[in-house]
Amino acid sequence: MAPTPDGDALERRIQERGRRLLAAVEPQRLLHLTPAWWQERLFEWATRDPTFRVKLLRFVDVLPALRSAQAVADHVRQYFREGAPGPVALGSRVGGQRPFRPVLSRVVRQGVFAMADRFIAGRDAQDALPKLRALAEAGVASTLDVLGEATLSAREADGYRERYLHLLDTLAAASTAWNAPEFARTPNISVKLSALTPHFEPAAPEAVSRDIQPRLLPILRRARELGAGIYVDMEQYRYRDLVHRVFADALLEEGLEGWDGAGIVVQAYLRDALDVLEWLEDLARRTGRSFAVRLVKGAYWDEERVVARQLGHPVPVFEEKSATDWHFERCTERLLRAWPHLRPAFGTHNPRSIAQAMVRAEEAGLPPEALEFQTLYGMAEGLRRAVSALGYRTRVYVPVGELIPGMGYLVRRLLENTANESWIVHKFESADPEEVLRPPAPPAPASLPVRAAPFRNHPAAEWHLPAHREAMRQALAREWSKFGRRIGPLVGGRELPGRELAAAEPPAHPGTLLAEVSYAGPDEADEAAERARRAFPAWRDAGARRRGEILRHAADLLAARRWEFAALMVHECAKPWREADGDVVEAVDYLRYYALQAERLELGEHLDLVPGERNRTFREGRGVAAIIAPWNFPLAIMAGMTAAALAAGCCAIVKPAEESPVVARRFVDLLHEAGVPPDVVHFLPGRGEVVGEALVRHPQVDVIAFTGSAEVGLHILAVAASSPAAPAGPKRVVAEMGGKNAVIVDEDADIDEAVLGVVASAFGYAGQKCSACSRVIVVGSAAAEFRERLAGAVESLPVGLPEDPWTVVPPLISDQAKEKVEQYLRLATREGRLLARGDAPSEGRYVAPQVFEGLPPTSAVAREEIFGPVLTLFTVDRFDEALALANDAEYALTGGVFSRNPRNIALAMRDFRVGNLYINRKITGAMVGRQPFGGFRRSGLGDKAGGPDTLIPFTVPRVVTENTLRRGFAEDLLAR
Numbered sequence: 004m005a006p007t008p009d010g011d012a013l014e015r016r017i018q019e020r021g022r023r024l025l026a027a028v029e030p031q032r033l034l035h036l037t038p039a040w041w042q043e044r045l046f047e048w049a050t051r052d053p054t055f056r057v058k059l060l061r062f063v064d065v066l067p068a069l070r071s072a073q074a075v076a077d078h079v080r081q082y083f084r085e086g087a088p089g090p091v092a093l094g095s096r097v098g099g100q101r102p103f104r105p106v107l108s109r110v111v112r113q114g115v116f117a118m119a120d121r122f123i124a125g126r127d128a129q130d131a132l133p134k135l136r137a138l139a140e141a142g143v144a145s146t147l148d149v150l151g152e153a154t155l156s157a158r159e160a161d162g163y164r165e166r167y168l169h170l171l172d173t174l175a176a177a178s179t180a181w182n183a184p185e186f187a188r189t190p191n192i193s194v195k196l197s198a199l200t201p202h203f204e205p206a207a208p209e210a211v212s213r214d215i216q217p218r219l220l221p222i223l224r225r226a227r228e229l230g231a232g233i234y235v236d237m238e239q240y241r242y243r244d245l246v247h248r249v250f251a252d253a254l255l256e257e258g259l260e261g262w263d264g265a266g267i268v269v270q271a272y273l274r275d276a277l278d279v280l281e282w283l284e285d286l287a288r289r290t291g292r293s294f295a296v297r298l299v300k301g302a303y304w305d306e307e308r309v310v311a312r313q314l315g316h317p318v319p320v321f322e323e324k325s326a327t328d329w330h331f332e333r334c335t336e337r338l339l340r341a342w343p344h345l346r347p348a349f350g351t352h353n354p355r356s357i358a359q360a361m362v363r364a365e366e367a368g369l370p371p372e373a374l375e376f377q378t379l380y381g382m383a384e385g386l387r388r389a390v391s392a393l394g395y396r397t398r399v400y401v402p403v404g405e406l407i408p409g410m411g412y413l414v415r416r417l418l419e420n421t422a423n424e425s426w427i428v429h430k431f432e433s434a435d436p437e438e439v440l441r442p443p444a445p446p447a448p449a450s451l452p453v454r455a456a457p458f459r460n461h462p463a464a465e466w467h468l469p470a471h472r473e474a475m476r477q478a479l480a481r482e483w484s485k486f487g488r489r490i491g492p493l494v495g496g497r498e499l500p501g502r503e504l505a506a507a508e509p510p511a512h513p514g515t516l517l518a519e520v521s522y523a524g525p526d527e528a529d530e531a532a533e534r535a536r537r538a539f540p541a542w543r544d545a546g547a548r549r550r551g552e553i554l555r556h557a558a559d560l561l562a563a564r565r566w567e568f569a570a571l572m573v574h575e576c577a578k579p580w581r582e583a584d585g586d587v588v589e590a591v592d593y594l595r596y597y598a599l600q601a602e603r604l605e606l607g608e609h610l611d612l613v614p615g616e617r618n619r620t621f622r623e624g625r626g627v628a629a630i631i632a633p634w635n636f637p638l639a640i641m642a643g644m645t646a647a648a649l650a651a652g653c654c655a656i657v658k659p660a661e662e663s664p665v666v667a668r669r670f671v672d673l674l675h676e677a678g679v680p681p682d683v684v685h686f687l688p689g690r691g692e693v694v695g696e697a698l699v700r701h702p703q704v705d706v707i708a709f710t711g712s713a714e715v716g717l718h719i720l721a722v723a724a725s726s727p728a729a730p731a732g733p734k735r736v737v738a739e740m741g742g743k744n745a746v747i748v749d750e751d752a753d754i755d756e757a758v759l760g761v762v763a764s765a766f767g768y769a770g771q772k773c774s775a776c777s778r779v780i781v782v783g784s785a786a787a788e789f790r791e792r793l794a795g796a797v798e799s800l801p802v803g804l805p806e807d808p809w810t811v812v813p814p815l816i817s818d819q820a821k822e823k824v825e826q827y828l829r830l831a832t833r834e835g836r837l838l839a840r841g842d843a844p845s846e847g848r849y850v851a852p853q854v855f856e857g858l859p860p861t862s863a864v865a866r867e868e869i870f871g872p873v874l875t876l877f878t879v880d881r882f883d884e885a886l887a888l889a890n891d892a893e894y895a896l897t898g899g900v901f902s903r904n905p906r907n908i909a910l911a912m913r914d915f916r917v918g919n920l921y922i923n924r925k926i927t928g929a930m931v932g933r934q935p936f937g938g939f940r941r942s943g944l945g946d947k948a949g950g951p952d953t954l955i956p957f958t959v960p961r962v963v964t965e966n967t968l969r970r971g972f973a974e975d976l977l978a979r
Contacts, residue, residue, distance in 0.1 A: 013362065014442060021358035021440040027389035028354075058082045065903040068751045070784045072105045078751070081905045122381040123150065124401045127166075128173040131403045135174070139183035143387070143397050144375070146191040146234055147174070149198070150404025153755035155762075156201050156795030163198040164218040168225055170403075175229040186396055190231035193400065194222065196249050197238055201799045205241050206466035206580050206808035208248040210801075215249050220256055227262040234295065237268040239303050239310075240319040241467045247282070254290050266295030266348070269338075271331040272304060272320040280337045280345070287344035296341075297377060298334055299350040300327050315462030321446055328356060328443035335360050339367045347374045348398065352383035355440050357390060371395050458599050458932050461562060461591040464569075464584040466808070475580060478570035479806050486574075490668045491521030492688065494531045496681030501527065503689075507665060510577040510814050510848055511804050517575060520664045522689035528656070528697040531685040535627040535654035536703045536730070538682035543624040543652035547605040551598030554650055557677035558594035561587065561642075564673075568638060571666050576637050577805040577813040582768050585928070590642035590670070592931035593949065597643075600954050601650035615968040622958035624652020626705030626731040629698035631691070631719070633710045634816055635771045637663035642670055643931075643948055644708040644737070649679060651957035653706060656685045658695050660711075662816050664688035691715065696722070705729040706957055708737040710773075713868070713894075713941045716740035737956045739943045741868045742896030744926060745778040745889035747911070749882060749902035750785045753923075757901035758792050760925040761874070764899065766800055766852045767927060769812050770872040771820075773942075774897045774919070774927045778865060778875050780885045786878045790856075793876070794839035797852050802843040812841065812872055814848035821848045824871030831855040831864045831873065838876060860888060868894070882907045886914050896938030899926040918942060 062082045069075045125131030128147065135145050147170055154160050174190035181188045197203040199218040204211055226233045235250050237243060250267055253259070269279050280296070287293055301307075304320055304327075311318040321327045331351070338347045347369075349360045357376055364374050375396035378387045391397045464471050492499040501521025509517050523531075542550070561568065568590075569583040578586065607621025628648035632641035641659060648655040659667030671686040687694050699707055699722050709719050716738040723734040746764065748757045764776035781789050805813040815821045828850075831837075835858035843851035852872040858865050865875050879885050882904075889898055898917040902908050908922055918938030919929060929936040935950025937943050947953060 016362045017359045018440055020362055021354050022436055024354045024358055024389050025436055025439065027392055028385040065751050074751065123404065124380055125403050126405055127403055128170045131401065132177050135401065136181050138399055139181045139187040142184055142187050142391065143399055144187045144191065145399050145401045146193045148193040148400060148402045150402050154198050154201050155758050155792050156799040158795045160199050160201055160218060164222065167192060167194060167222045171225050171229055171231055175231065190229060193234040193236050195236045195238060196246050197242065201796065202801060203242060203245065204809060205245050206472060208245050210809035211245055212249045212252045216253060219253055223253060224258045226264055227259060232264040232266060234266040234268060234297055237270050240273060240307055244467050251286055263293050266297060268297045268299060269334065270299055270301035271334045272301035272327040274319060274321060276330065276334050277337055280334060280341060284341040284344050293344050293346055295346045295348055296338060297348045297350050298338055300331060315460055316465055323446065325443040326446035328353065329445045331356050332359050335363055339364055339369065342369055342373060348377055350377040352378060352386060354386065458596050460930055460932065461588045463588055474566045475570065478566035479573060482570040482574055487516050489519040490665060492523040492527045493668065493671060493686035494527060495534050496675065499527055509574045510816050513847065518665050520688050523687040523694045524689065525697040527687055528694050528701060531656045531687055532627060532701045532703040534682045535656060535685060538680060539626055539654050542654055542683045547601040550650055550652065551602055553678040554594045554598040554646060557674055558591045560673055560677055562591050568666065571669065572637055573805045575665050576634055576663050576816060578768060579805050579810050579813055580808045586636055586639040589639035589931060593643035593646045596931050596949065597646045597650035597954060600951060604954055604958060617965040617967055618962065620960065620962045622960050625735065625957055625959050626653060626729060627703055628653040628655050628706040628708055628957060629704045630655055630657045631695050631707065631709040632659050632667065634660035634662035637666045638670060640710050641667050647953050648706065648708065648957050649684065651954040653957050654683045656687060656698060658687050658698060661690060699723060700726050702727055702729060704734065705731040706735045710739045713740040731959055735956050737946050739773065739937055740941060741773045742894040742938060742942050743866060743868055743892045744774060744776050744897045745780055746776045746899035746926060747885045747889055748779060748781045748785055748789055749900065749904055749907055750783040751903045752785055752901035754785065754788050754792060756923065757789060758796050760899065760901060761793065762796050764925045764927050765874040766812055766872045769815055771816060771870055772927055776874065776926055777869060778877065780877045780879060780888050782882050782885050783880055790876065793854060797839040797854055798841055800841045800852050802841055802849060802851060812852050815850055815871060818848060820870065821850055824850050824869060824873065827864050827869045827873060828853065831858060834858050834862050834864065860891065866892065886911065890916060893941040894938065895940040896942035897926040
């Protein structure tokens with residue numbers, strides 16, 4: 004490489020080249036009142052008014068799903084009748100009148116389709132050929148992208164493979180007749196790997212690669228035969244390493260030897276993009292080939308920041324535009340150093356970024372034909388022509404596809420065209436060169452928050468990180484090696500022999516001994532209750548702050564041992580990786596959150612409304628709490644109820660489900676390690692009808708916290724009500740008792756998101772959640788498409804061993820659970836029609852995921868909690884009918900709505916009466932401190948887990964009043 008000049012000289016050359024570029028950009032002149040002119044006005048209004056920008060983007064997003072003139076007019080009125088520019092608001096008002104609805108619908112559709120036509124070249128390759136030919140004969144290359152990024156089934160993935168193959172064949176056949184340079188007429192397509200599998204799972208890169216290769220390799224081999232090029236597009240950060248794995252595996256396959264037509268994208272907004280370039284150069288050297296690298300800034304900036312914060316993960320992107328531009332220049336230097344192993348292409352609309360790449364390439368000794376500059380179709384055309392005029396190759400990224408699957412792409416382009424920071428908003432011809440070409444600033448040093456938040460959710464595992472996947476694999480092996488140990492009741496820190504020996508078996512491996520469990524009985528329950536009663540006063544009086552220190556220490560210990568506890572639940576309860584890690588995270592959150600809430604409740608509130616007296620209301624621990632926990636969240640719910648009791652000042656007796664004693668015992672041991680006194684928390688494994696019943700009836704038990712079936716919960720309520728009063732008074736019962744939860748899919752719903760949300764809610768962990776979706780109600784014209792795509796998605800669900808990270812649907816918890824579900828399946832087959840059925844192993848406790856339709860709403864399948872991978876589909880004509888059907892249930896736990904209709908969303912918020920209602924997302928996975936969880940009717944007593952009121956049932960309220968009037972003076976007045 005040629006020597007690099009000093010920084011000042013390099014910067015002067017970049018400035019000079021940038022000015023030449025700006026001078027060569029031809030001004031864009033638009034005729035007034037043309038469609039293009041109106042588009043520019045919309046962009047300007049949206050840029051100036053963030054509220055209108057949001058409305059515009061949301062409306063453009065929903066428009067293709069509106070299937071009638073009335074629906075279009077209705078949505079225009081709802082989105083734009085307030086807070087819109089004058090012409091838009093006027094159209095909204097006029098279009099609301101019935102005679103004008105067809106006209107408004109036609110005008111609006113034509114406007115948005117014209118907008119789409121600006122950024123999307125055609126419905127398919129054949130439709131786009133005239134535009135592609137015009138580009139090629141002007142010396143401009145192209146790369147085609149097939150729009151439609153959500154693949155929900157194997158059938159859809161196969162369809163994308165065929166579309167990519169057809170795209171290559173169409174381009175190869177047509178381009179031979181083009182009068183264009185070879186570079187410009189050589190076919191090139193961009194492939195999104197997520198389109199080639201319905202399960203793009205970062206935790207399972209090996210399985211994903213195996214699933215994708217039969218679809219990807221025919222595309223690559225056809226490209227090699229035709230002399231075409233392929234770019235593998237990059238998507239969200241969490242999928243990056245997955246893309247790299249599939250890309251590297253494909254290059255090593257037979258039939259691609261000596262082919263240099265492959266390319267891949269690198270996103271400069273990612274903080275570790277330089278490491279990616281290092282890895283790619285090493286891959287090129289190892290495989291003995293070169294491939295193209297398209298360096299871009301990145302297209303998912305908003306999403307990356309939001310999702311990272313929601314999950315508690317480090318934000319992977321630079322959060323300032325200038326820092327991304329600065330990093331783009333650092334990546335340019337690294338990419339150029341990797342030539343000829345990596346062939347550089349620069350995808351940017353920023354004149355400064357283009358100029359620096361040109362200058363740095365010249366200083367590195369690369370000829371102009373060694374690199375190319377890429378722009379998006381319909382954007383920065385004047386700048387692209389200016390680059391071409393300087394003798395450089397240019398390529399246009401050209402999307403093709405129908406509008407509905409392409410809507411995500413269109414919305415991202417509109418985001419770029421209406422963002423205040425976007426270079427596109429500031430027209431080239433009127434920009435200040437000093438401002439445009441100023442060297443970008445490096446990222447500012449990270450600053451610590453002035454005050455840490457009192458509570459933050461613990462981060463979920465980052466399964467895209469190899470270290471996290473390896474930690475989980477090692478933990479699974481370690482836990483397997485511990486099989487066969489014996490555990491028993493733990494009372495006062497001593498392990499008791501118990502009265503009955505039972506075998507705990509992994510649901511995925513019946514006949515394998517996980518642990519021998521000595522069951523407790525009434526005697527052990529009596530000793531635990533008496534010891535807890537004696538320990539209660541000291542624990543209560545230790546104060547919330549001291550108890551909180553211990554619980555926070557327990558949270559830290561649990562977080563440090565997350566892989567151990569998650570792996571144990573994979574084995575003991577057949578929880579897939581993500582579900583098991585979620586259990587650990589939720590338990591950590593409960594420990595920290597309840598410690599904080601206990602301090603708040605103990606501090607209380609001063610009610611000093613008049614002079615001469617002080618009034619303080621506060622709460623303290625109620626007494627002894629019996630924790631009767633379920634198996635489906637064997638750590639989270641058990642730990643949550645236990646932590647609530649301990650934080651509030653109660654002593655706790657933990658009675659785990661018979662199916663999950665091992666993880667419960669390990670958690671109790673952890674509490675003791677953290678500093679909870681042995682007599683404050685006890686562990687009693689055993690049968691519900693024996694030790695559970697003994698605890699419910701015991702006169703020293705003040706609080707019973709239960710999660711499980713409605714039948715058992717109602718029995719506990721009846722027994723507690725008829726039992727003699729405990730020391731704190733009548734027994735207080737906290738009961739969460741299940742659900743029969745419905746999701747409504749509105750006519751204008753995003754079908755991709757609705758299917759994904761319903762499938763995750765209904766079949767995650769084989770539907771063994773009280774919050775799971777068991778009924779889906781589809782409104783009107785959305786039914787046909789939703790029904791078809793739901794069926795394909797369910798038929799493609801991975802069913803298998805929980806220790807395999809590819810698995811979504813594991814075996815059921817027990818043989819009895821399987822038999823119960825199969826009884827409902829037989830009834831569903833008699834009363835309705837099977838719509839879809841997945842594949843499941845014939846041996847073991849597996850039940851294939853299934854969807855039924857045509858059932859009467861009165862069917863037991865549609866009304867009773869099944870606790871398995873069974874979903875019932877209903878269709879209705881109107882949204883109000885859907886609400887009525889959703890509410891027609893004995894339970895009221897969770898519910899969901901997928902809709903983009905503001906009026907219907909507001910209606911659901913008011914009238915869809917469940918404990919937890921979710922809009923446009925799955926209905927499982929409530930977060931501690933963010934979505935307090937619990938229902939009413941047959942679902943529970945209205946108490947919420949993970950909320951500010953959770954500890955109240957574990958406490959008694961007290962008020963202290965002090966008279967401060969002394970011999971004629973009031974202390975509070977005198978102190979003023």
